[in-house]
Amino acid sequence: MSFSLAVSIAVFTLIAIREWLPSFLKIWHVMTAGAFVLIATGTITPKTALDxxxxxxxxxxFSVFSIGRALYENGISHRIAGWMVGWRTPGVSLVAFMMLFALVAAILTNDAAAIIGTPIALMLAHQTGADQRTFLIALCVAVTIGSMTTPIGNPQNLLIAASGEVPAPMVTFVHWLIVPTLICLGGSALWLSKRMVVTTPEGGSTDMTDTTEGTQWPVLLAIAVLVVLVTVESILAATGSDFGYPLGVAAAIACLPVYLFDGARMRTFVRLDWPTLVFFVSMFIVTGALLDSGSLQSILGEEREHMNEPLVTAGISFFGSQIFSNVPLVDMYLKLLPSFEVPNLMMLAGVSTLAGNVFIISAASNVIVLQMADRMGATEVTFTQFMKDVLPIGIVSTGVTIGWILLLEAHLSGKTF
Structure with missing residues (x-):
């Protein structure tokens, strides 16, 4: 076993058992420590780590985090929560909340939806008398499933779309994944609404202050610009245009109004979820060291030749995401693939995304929601509690998606079962 593999296993094991560790130890602490150990021991050089x-x-x-935080700082999140609680019935509020943030995730990525939705989830729980944990878990599930539909729905889809191997990414993703998304979202909303416990939240005081110090139009303009730039980029890709731009640049341009014109820009910047950004940087370093060590290549052996088969991809995506989290899993998988076919890439996108509905560490958006909620003083969602509510969703939704992709692939190729 290589040292990088040992460190990776230690990191993800500590994250899995964090509920039994001291409360001051956060998920990003563990991941950052793993990256530091790998660099300090020379397992990965600083230059390779940066690469x-x-x-x-x-x-x-960074850009969508800025937009999400600005929505909260300007009181827009509070207005959304106030509108949704008007339904009065906690179960209906939960379903409406899940549908809304599944859509937000598809447009602005699951991580942005997680940031925007976390304070709203806590406000809805407080105002309806429902358990905070139910709304937080519902947010994790909704942004995961909703993000599966589009190439900009989550970082792993973004990596697949950025590979250049998916023709007309927006059209392709929607064509292959919209049906299982709708089925899985509806079933999940029904499951969680039935399990909802209406009670007085156990958590301490949460950061629910309605702040309106800033100006609202810059962040609304930022969202509009982001949607337009992402749509234009998708159209350019669909038409085979040679002109294009990275989505990171598009998001950076979109968030400029927040930092140029918003009166709360300094508070937005200071209160940005920096720990989660550090978590992502550290995660890339840990997985980069693991890939650079050749450990995964050795473990896969001859099976690497079968990584372009949808069923093999489904298995590796689902179980691998539980060990490495879905974003680094996809990053490594794309670098190891022997060839690229659309059905296999859609299987990689769909299953790696839905694999996030198993454990907290399975998806970065889960980490974002629960770390942000923890910083706001919410009731802790433990590893065990999360798994009990979410595991059935993960298994069923993954099965539905695998079946649909195989069926669609067979239909498009003229195969018969």
Missing amino acids: AIDWNVMLYL
């Missing part, structure tokens, strides 16, 4: 970081993804995340 391992996907700066396009980091720029995109």
